[in-house]
Amino acid sequence: MSHEILINVTPQETRVAMLEQGVVQELHMERSSARGLVGNIYLGKVARVLPGMQSAFIEIGLERAAFLHIADIWEHRQNGHRDDSKPIERILHEGQSLLVQVIKDPIGTKGARLSTQVSLAGRLLVFLPQDSHIGISQRIEDEAERENLREKLQQLLPEGLAGGFIIRTMAETASEREMQNDIEYLTKLWRDLTEKSGTVPFPSLIYQDLNLAQRVLRDMATEETSRILVDSRETFQKME
Structure with a gap:
Protein backbone atom coordinates (compact mmCIF):
# COMPACT_ATOMS: atom_id res chain seq x y z
CA MET A 1 0.00 0.00 0.00
CA SER A 2 1.34 3.45 -0.90
CA HIS A 3 2.26 5.80 1.90
CA GLU A 4 3.65 9.26 2.46
CA ILE A 5 6.23 10.51 4.93
CA LEU A 6 5.96 13.83 6.75
CA ILE A 7 9.04 15.37 8.40
CA ASN A 8 8.63 18.27 10.83
CA VAL A 9 11.80 19.98 12.03
CA THR A 10 12.09 22.46 14.92
CA PRO A 11 15.17 23.71 16.78
CA GLN A 12 14.27 21.33 19.61
CA GLU A 13 13.35 18.13 17.79
CA THR A 14 12.57 16.32 14.54
CA ARG A 15 9.31 14.43 14.10
CA VAL A 16 8.57 11.89 11.38
CA ALA A 17 5.18 10.38 10.59
CA MET A 18 4.37 7.70 8.02
CA LEU A 19 0.78 7.83 6.78
CA GLU A 20 -1.31 5.33 4.85
CA GLN A 21 -4.57 6.71 3.46
CA GLY A 22 -4.20 9.70 5.77
CA VAL A 23 -3.83 7.58 8.92
CA VAL A 24 -0.61 7.65 10.94
CA GLN A 25 1.02 4.21 10.96
CA GLU A 26 4.40 5.12 12.46
CA LEU A 27 5.64 8.08 14.49
CA HIS A 28 9.27 8.80 15.35
CA MET A 29 10.86 11.67 17.29
CA GLU A 30 14.44 12.71 17.94
CA ARG A 31 15.46 15.58 20.21
CA SER A 32 18.29 17.80 19.01
CA SER A 33 19.86 17.84 22.47
CA ALA A 34 19.56 14.08 23.02
CA ARG A 35 20.08 12.11 19.82
CA GLY A 36 19.75 8.38 20.15
CA LEU A 37 22.94 6.36 20.41
CA VAL A 38 21.78 3.12 18.77
CA GLY A 39 24.06 2.28 15.86
CA ASN A 40 26.97 4.36 17.14
CA VAL A 118 29.13 -4.63 14.47
CA SER A 119 26.58 -4.03 11.72
CA LEU A 120 26.63 -1.20 9.17
CA ALA A 121 23.39 -0.36 7.38
CA GLY A 122 23.15 0.86 3.82
CA ARG A 123 20.03 1.47 1.76
CA LEU A 124 20.01 -2.01 0.22
CA LEU A 125 22.29 -4.05 2.46
CA VAL A 126 23.49 -4.41 6.03
CA PHE A 127 27.16 -5.36 6.30
CA LEU A 128 28.26 -7.75 9.05
CA PRO A 129 32.07 -7.49 9.07
CA GLN A 130 32.64 -10.34 11.54
CA ASP A 131 30.12 -12.77 10.05
CA SER A 132 30.10 -14.76 6.81
CA HIS A 133 26.34 -15.25 6.70
CA ILE A 134 24.11 -13.94 3.90
CA GLY A 135 20.63 -13.26 5.24
CA ILE A 136 17.51 -11.84 3.64
CA SER A 137 14.83 -9.61 5.10
CA GLN A 138 11.86 -11.61 6.36
CA ARG A 139 9.61 -9.13 4.56
CA ILE A 140 10.76 -10.69 1.28
CA GLU A 141 8.58 -13.79 1.38
CA ASP A 142 8.77 -15.22 -2.14
CA GLU A 143 11.30 -18.07 -2.07
CA ALA A 144 12.28 -17.68 -5.72
CA GLU A 145 12.97 -13.98 -5.20
CA ARG A 146 14.97 -14.68 -2.06
CA GLU A 147 17.16 -17.18 -3.90
CA ASN A 148 17.56 -14.77 -6.84
CA LEU A 149 18.72 -11.97 -4.54
CA ARG A 150 21.13 -14.28 -2.72
CA GLU A 151 22.71 -15.41 -6.00
CA LYS A 152 22.91 -11.83 -7.30
CA LEU A 153 24.72 -10.69 -4.16
CA GLN A 154 27.14 -13.63 -4.15
CA GLN A 155 28.11 -12.87 -7.76
CA LEU A 156 28.86 -9.25 -6.87
CA LEU A 157 30.99 -9.89 -3.78
CA PRO A 158 34.75 -9.40 -4.29
CA GLU A 159 36.78 -12.58 -3.98
CA GLY A 160 38.23 -12.99 -0.52
CA LEU A 161 35.95 -10.41 1.09
CA ALA A 162 35.57 -11.08 4.81
CA GLY A 163 32.12 -10.47 6.23
CA GLY A 164 28.48 -11.18 5.52
CA PHE A 165 25.40 -9.24 4.49
CA ILE A 166 21.70 -8.96 5.13
CA ILE A 167 19.69 -8.09 2.04
CA ARG A 168 17.11 -5.41 2.79
CA THR A 169 13.64 -5.09 1.28
CA MET A 170 14.68 -2.20 -0.99
CA ALA A 171 17.07 -4.54 -2.82
CA GLU A 172 14.12 -6.24 -4.54
CA THR A 173 13.85 -3.45 -7.12
CA ALA A 174 17.52 -2.43 -7.17
CA SER A 175 19.88 -2.88 -10.10
CA GLU A 176 23.17 -4.75 -9.87
CA ARG A 177 25.01 -1.42 -10.09
CA GLU A 178 23.08 -0.05 -7.12
CA MET A 179 23.80 -3.17 -5.10
CA GLN A 180 27.47 -3.00 -6.07
CA ASN A 181 27.60 0.62 -4.90
CA ASP A 182 26.22 -0.40 -1.50
CA ILE A 183 28.81 -3.18 -1.18
CA GLU A 184 31.65 -0.79 -2.00
CA TYR A 185 30.34 1.94 0.32
CA LEU A 186 29.85 -0.35 3.32
CA THR A 187 33.12 -2.24 2.99
CA LYS A 188 35.06 1.02 2.59
CA LEU A 189 33.26 2.45 5.62
CA TRP A 190 34.34 -0.56 7.66
CA ARG A 191 37.97 -0.23 6.50
CA ASP A 192 37.94 3.45 7.46
CA LEU A 193 36.47 2.67 10.89
CA THR A 194 39.02 -0.03 11.69
CA GLU A 195 41.86 2.26 10.61
CA LYS A 196 40.47 5.09 12.76
CA SER A 197 40.14 2.80 15.77
CA GLY A 198 43.88 2.18 15.63
CA THR A 199 44.77 5.88 15.80
CA VAL A 200 42.46 7.33 18.48
CA PRO A 201 42.62 7.11 22.29
CA PHE A 202 39.96 5.12 24.09
CA PRO A 203 37.22 5.67 24.89
CA SER A 204 36.33 7.42 21.59
CA LEU A 205 33.34 7.70 19.27
CA ILE A 206 34.34 6.00 16.01
CA TYR A 207 31.10 6.23 14.04
CA GLN A 208 27.81 8.07 14.56
CA ASP A 209 24.69 6.86 12.80
CA LEU A 210 22.65 9.21 10.60
CA ASN A 211 20.17 11.66 12.07
CA LEU A 212 16.46 10.80 12.01
CA ALA A 213 15.62 12.59 8.76
CA GLN A 214 18.48 10.87 6.91
CA ARG A 215 17.59 7.48 8.40
CA VAL A 216 14.09 7.94 6.99
CA LEU A 217 15.49 7.94 3.45
CA ARG A 218 17.62 4.92 4.19
CA ASP A 219 15.15 2.82 6.18
CA MET A 220 11.58 3.93 5.43
CA ALA A 221 11.44 5.30 1.89
CA THR A 222 10.53 2.59 -0.63
CA GLU A 223 8.97 2.31 -4.07
CA GLU A 224 5.63 2.52 -2.28
CA THR A 225 6.42 5.97 -0.89
CA SER A 226 4.23 8.40 -2.85
CA ARG A 227 5.88 11.55 -1.47
CA ILE A 228 8.07 12.91 1.30
CA LEU A 229 7.21 16.33 2.72
CA VAL A 230 9.81 18.29 4.71
CA ASP A 231 9.15 21.69 6.30
CA SER A 232 12.83 22.63 6.69
CA ARG A 233 14.89 23.81 3.72
CA GLU A 234 18.14 23.00 5.52
CA THR A 235 17.02 19.45 6.29
CA PHE A 236 15.76 18.99 2.73
CA GLN A 237 19.13 20.03 1.31
CA LYS A 238 20.93 17.56 3.60
CA MET A 239 18.60 14.78 2.44
CA GLU A 240 19.16 15.41 -1.28
Whole structure:
Protein backbone atom coordinates (compact mmCIF):
# COMPACT_ATOMS: atom_id res chain seq x y z
CA MET A 1 0.00 0.00 0.00
CA SER A 2 1.34 3.45 -0.90
CA HIS A 3 2.26 5.80 1.90
CA GLU A 4 3.65 9.26 2.46
CA ILE A 5 6.23 10.51 4.93
CA LEU A 6 5.96 13.83 6.75
CA ILE A 7 9.04 15.37 8.40
CA ASN A 8 8.63 18.27 10.83
CA VAL A 9 11.80 19.98 12.03
CA THR A 10 12.09 22.46 14.92
CA PRO A 11 15.17 23.71 16.78
CA GLN A 12 14.27 21.33 19.61
CA GLU A 13 13.35 18.13 17.79
CA THR A 14 12.57 16.32 14.54
CA ARG A 15 9.31 14.43 14.10
CA VAL A 16 8.57 11.89 11.38
CA ALA A 17 5.18 10.38 10.59
CA MET A 18 4.37 7.70 8.02
CA LEU A 19 0.78 7.83 6.78
CA GLU A 20 -1.31 5.33 4.85
CA GLN A 21 -4.57 6.71 3.46
CA GLY A 22 -4.20 9.70 5.77
CA VAL A 23 -3.83 7.58 8.92
CA VAL A 24 -0.61 7.65 10.94
CA GLN A 25 1.02 4.21 10.96
CA GLU A 26 4.40 5.12 12.46
CA LEU A 27 5.64 8.08 14.49
CA HIS A 28 9.27 8.80 15.35
CA MET A 29 10.86 11.67 17.29
CA GLU A 30 14.44 12.71 17.94
CA ARG A 31 15.46 15.58 20.21
CA SER A 32 18.29 17.80 19.01
CA SER A 33 19.86 17.84 22.47
CA ALA A 34 19.56 14.08 23.02
CA ARG A 35 20.08 12.11 19.82
CA GLY A 36 19.75 8.38 20.15
CA LEU A 37 22.94 6.36 20.41
CA VAL A 38 21.78 3.12 18.77
CA GLY A 39 24.06 2.28 15.86
CA ASN A 40 26.97 4.36 17.14
CA ILE A 41 30.32 2.59 17.29
CA TYR A 42 32.89 3.30 20.00
CA LEU A 43 36.37 2.24 20.89
CA GLY A 44 35.62 1.38 24.49
CA LYS A 45 37.60 0.42 27.56
CA VAL A 46 36.65 -2.40 29.91
CA ALA A 47 36.03 -0.79 33.30
CA ARG A 48 34.87 -3.84 35.23
CA VAL A 49 34.20 -7.52 34.58
CA LEU A 50 31.41 -9.20 36.56
CA PRO A 51 31.86 -13.01 36.41
CA GLY A 52 28.74 -13.64 38.50
CA MET A 53 26.56 -11.81 35.97
CA GLN A 54 28.68 -12.85 32.96
CA SER A 55 28.75 -9.21 31.94
CA ALA A 56 31.03 -6.18 31.94
CA PHE A 57 30.87 -2.42 32.22
CA ILE A 58 32.51 -0.58 29.33
CA GLU A 59 33.60 3.06 29.34
CA ILE A 60 32.64 4.69 26.04
CA GLY A 61 32.93 8.35 27.02
CA LEU A 62 29.41 8.87 28.36
CA GLU A 63 28.22 9.89 31.83
CA ARG A 64 27.52 6.26 32.74
CA ALA A 65 29.44 3.16 31.77
CA ALA A 66 27.70 0.98 29.19
CA PHE A 67 26.66 -2.64 29.75
CA LEU A 68 27.93 -5.63 27.78
CA HIS A 69 26.52 -9.12 28.40
CA ILE A 70 28.36 -12.23 27.28
CA ALA A 71 25.46 -13.07 24.93
CA ASP A 72 26.36 -9.94 22.95
CA ILE A 73 30.06 -10.77 22.62
CA TRP A 74 30.78 -12.07 19.13
CA GLU A 75 33.45 -14.54 20.24
CA HIS A 76 30.93 -16.17 22.57
CA ARG A 77 28.14 -16.16 19.97
CA GLN A 78 30.42 -17.88 17.47
CA ASN A 79 30.83 -20.78 19.88
CA GLY A 80 27.09 -21.02 20.46
CA HIS A 81 26.18 -23.48 23.20
CA ARG A 82 29.38 -25.50 23.04
CA ASP A 83 30.60 -26.86 26.35
CA ASP A 84 34.00 -25.25 25.85
CA SER A 85 32.63 -21.73 25.42
CA LYS A 86 34.77 -19.32 27.43
CA PRO A 87 33.27 -17.41 30.37
CA ILE A 88 33.44 -13.64 30.14
CA GLU A 89 36.40 -13.41 32.54
CA ARG A 90 38.47 -15.38 30.01
CA ILE A 91 37.41 -13.11 27.14
CA LEU A 92 37.68 -9.64 28.70
CA HIS A 93 39.91 -8.03 31.30
CA GLU A 94 39.92 -4.61 32.93
CA GLY A 95 41.70 -1.95 30.90
CA GLN A 96 41.21 -3.83 27.62
CA SER A 97 40.11 -1.80 24.59
CA LEU A 98 37.47 -3.15 22.23
CA LEU A 99 35.20 -1.99 19.43
CA VAL A 100 31.55 -1.94 20.48
CA GLN A 101 28.23 -0.83 19.01
CA VAL A 102 25.24 0.54 20.93
CA ILE A 103 22.17 -1.70 20.56
CA LYS A 104 20.00 -0.05 23.21
CA ASP A 105 19.92 3.56 24.41
CA PRO A 106 20.55 4.40 28.07
CA ILE A 107 17.39 4.82 30.11
CA GLY A 108 16.95 6.08 33.65
CA THR A 109 19.92 5.00 35.71
CA LYS A 110 20.94 2.29 33.25
CA GLY A 111 23.72 2.86 30.76
CA ALA A 112 23.61 1.95 27.09
CA ARG A 113 23.67 -1.72 26.10
CA LEU A 114 26.44 -2.84 23.78
CA SER A 115 27.39 -5.58 21.35
CA THR A 116 30.76 -6.46 19.88
CA GLN A 117 29.06 -7.69 16.69
CA VAL A 118 29.13 -4.63 14.47
CA SER A 119 26.58 -4.03 11.72
CA LEU A 120 26.63 -1.20 9.17
CA ALA A 121 23.39 -0.36 7.38
CA GLY A 122 23.15 0.86 3.82
CA ARG A 123 20.03 1.47 1.76
CA LEU A 124 20.01 -2.01 0.22
CA LEU A 125 22.29 -4.05 2.46
CA VAL A 126 23.49 -4.41 6.03
CA PHE A 127 27.16 -5.36 6.30
CA LEU A 128 28.26 -7.75 9.05
CA PRO A 129 32.07 -7.49 9.07
CA GLN A 130 32.64 -10.34 11.54
CA ASP A 131 30.12 -12.77 10.05
CA SER A 132 30.10 -14.76 6.81
CA HIS A 133 26.34 -15.25 6.70
CA ILE A 134 24.11 -13.94 3.90
CA GLY A 135 20.63 -13.26 5.24
CA ILE A 136 17.51 -11.84 3.64
CA SER A 137 14.83 -9.61 5.10
CA GLN A 138 11.86 -11.61 6.36
CA ARG A 139 9.61 -9.13 4.56
CA ILE A 140 10.76 -10.69 1.28
CA GLU A 141 8.58 -13.79 1.38
CA ASP A 142 8.77 -15.22 -2.14
CA GLU A 143 11.30 -18.07 -2.07
CA ALA A 144 12.28 -17.68 -5.72
CA GLU A 145 12.97 -13.98 -5.20
CA ARG A 146 14.97 -14.68 -2.06
CA GLU A 147 17.16 -17.18 -3.90
CA ASN A 148 17.56 -14.77 -6.84
CA LEU A 149 18.72 -11.97 -4.54
CA ARG A 150 21.13 -14.28 -2.72
CA GLU A 151 22.71 -15.41 -6.00
CA LYS A 152 22.91 -11.83 -7.30
CA LEU A 153 24.72 -10.69 -4.16
CA GLN A 154 27.14 -13.63 -4.15
CA GLN A 155 28.11 -12.87 -7.76
CA LEU A 156 28.86 -9.25 -6.87
CA LEU A 157 30.99 -9.89 -3.78
CA PRO A 158 34.75 -9.40 -4.29
CA GLU A 159 36.78 -12.58 -3.98
CA GLY A 160 38.23 -12.99 -0.52
CA LEU A 161 35.95 -10.41 1.09
CA ALA A 162 35.57 -11.08 4.81
CA GLY A 163 32.12 -10.47 6.23
CA GLY A 164 28.48 -11.18 5.52
CA PHE A 165 25.40 -9.24 4.49
CA ILE A 166 21.70 -8.96 5.13
CA ILE A 167 19.69 -8.09 2.04
CA ARG A 168 17.11 -5.41 2.79
CA THR A 169 13.64 -5.09 1.28
CA MET A 170 14.68 -2.20 -0.99
CA ALA A 171 17.07 -4.54 -2.82
CA GLU A 172 14.12 -6.24 -4.54
CA THR A 173 13.85 -3.45 -7.12
CA ALA A 174 17.52 -2.43 -7.17
CA SER A 175 19.88 -2.88 -10.10
CA GLU A 176 23.17 -4.75 -9.87
CA ARG A 177 25.01 -1.42 -10.09
CA GLU A 178 23.08 -0.05 -7.12
CA MET A 179 23.80 -3.17 -5.10
CA GLN A 180 27.47 -3.00 -6.07
CA ASN A 181 27.60 0.62 -4.90
CA ASP A 182 26.22 -0.40 -1.50
CA ILE A 183 28.81 -3.18 -1.18
CA GLU A 184 31.65 -0.79 -2.00
CA TYR A 185 30.34 1.94 0.32
CA LEU A 186 29.85 -0.35 3.32
CA THR A 187 33.12 -2.24 2.99
CA LYS A 188 35.06 1.02 2.59
CA LEU A 189 33.26 2.45 5.62
CA TRP A 190 34.34 -0.56 7.66
CA ARG A 191 37.97 -0.23 6.50
CA ASP A 192 37.94 3.45 7.46
CA LEU A 193 36.47 2.67 10.89
CA THR A 194 39.02 -0.03 11.69
CA GLU A 195 41.86 2.26 10.61
CA LYS A 196 40.47 5.09 12.76
CA SER A 197 40.14 2.80 15.77
CA GLY A 198 43.88 2.18 15.63
CA THR A 199 44.77 5.88 15.80
CA VAL A 200 42.46 7.33 18.48
CA PRO A 201 42.62 7.11 22.29
CA PHE A 202 39.96 5.12 24.09
CA PRO A 203 37.22 5.67 24.89
CA SER A 204 36.33 7.42 21.59
CA LEU A 205 33.34 7.70 19.27
CA ILE A 206 34.34 6.00 16.01
CA TYR A 207 31.10 6.23 14.04
CA GLN A 208 27.81 8.07 14.56
CA ASP A 209 24.69 6.86 12.80
CA LEU A 210 22.65 9.21 10.60
CA ASN A 211 20.17 11.66 12.07
CA LEU A 212 16.46 10.80 12.01
CA ALA A 213 15.62 12.59 8.76
CA GLN A 214 18.48 10.87 6.91
CA ARG A 215 17.59 7.48 8.40
CA VAL A 216 14.09 7.94 6.99
CA LEU A 217 15.49 7.94 3.45
CA ARG A 218 17.62 4.92 4.19
CA ASP A 219 15.15 2.82 6.18
CA MET A 220 11.58 3.93 5.43
CA ALA A 221 11.44 5.30 1.89
CA THR A 222 10.53 2.59 -0.63
CA GLU A 223 8.97 2.31 -4.07
CA GLU A 224 5.63 2.52 -2.28
CA THR A 225 6.42 5.97 -0.89
CA SER A 226 4.23 8.40 -2.85
CA ARG A 227 5.88 11.55 -1.47
CA ILE A 228 8.07 12.91 1.30
CA LEU A 229 7.21 16.33 2.72
CA VAL A 230 9.81 18.29 4.71
CA ASP A 231 9.15 21.69 6.30
CA SER A 232 12.83 22.63 6.69
CA ARG A 233 14.89 23.81 3.72
CA GLU A 234 18.14 23.00 5.52
CA THR A 235 17.02 19.45 6.29
CA PHE A 236 15.76 18.99 2.73
CA GLN A 237 19.13 20.03 1.31
CA LYS A 238 20.93 17.56 3.60
CA MET A 239 18.60 14.78 2.44
CA GLU A 240 19.16 15.41 -1.28
